Amino acid sequence: MGVTIYGIKNCDTMKKARAWLDGRGVTYVFHDYKTAGIDVARLGQWAGKVGWEGLINRAGTTFRKLEEAEKADIDEEKALALMQAHPSLIKRPVLDVDGTLLVGFKPEAYEAQFG
Numbered sequence: 393m394g395v396t397i398y399g400i401k402n403c404d405t406m407k408k409a410r411a412w413l414d415g416r417g418v419t420y421v422f423h424d425y426k427t428a429g430i431d432v433a434r435l436g437q438w439a440g441k442v443g444w445e446g447l448i449n450r451a452g453t454t455f456r457k458l459e460e461a462e463k464a465d466i467d468e469e470k471a472l473a474l475m476q477a478h479p480s481l482i483k484r485p486v487l488d489v490d491g492t493l494l495v496g497f498k499p500e501a502y503e504a505q506f507g
Contacts, residue, residue: 395420398430399484409485409497418506420487425479435472438486441493444468447475447482454480 397413399406401424413420423430438447448471449455455463462474475481487494487502494501 394488394490396423396488397421398423398425398482398486398488400424400426400480403484405497406485409487409502412497412499412502416506425482430476430479430482432472432476435475435482438493439468439472442495444471446495447471447486449481449483452480454478 395413395418397406397409397420399409399422401422410422435447448466458474458478466474483495485495485497487505489505492505494505
């Protein structure tokens with residue numbers, strides 16, 4: 393089983409998700425947006441699976457700090473470009489389990505995925 397967790401190293405939610413995986417012996421690859429970036433093609437694939445609205449974190453400080461013009465009239469193309477330019481806009485974590493995506497950390501969803 394191929395498992396990759398995408399996020400930012402120092403994010404508290406990421407720490408909880410990684411601790412959950414570690415505690416159950418799930419082997420995974422960690423992809424840190426801050427050091428490795430994220431390509432728009434991958435973001436587009438994810439948006440095709442979960443919708444771009446499900447990927448963008450409108451509640452975080454990064455979104456609130458954007459210029460009003462950047463936040464106005466967001467569509468998929470604009471959202472993907474913003475998330476690529478500002479990876480902190482992507483909800484965390486994004487867990488990819490052989491192509492199945494879990495966005496955000498919900499222990500019950502992880503339990504259902506890994507049993």
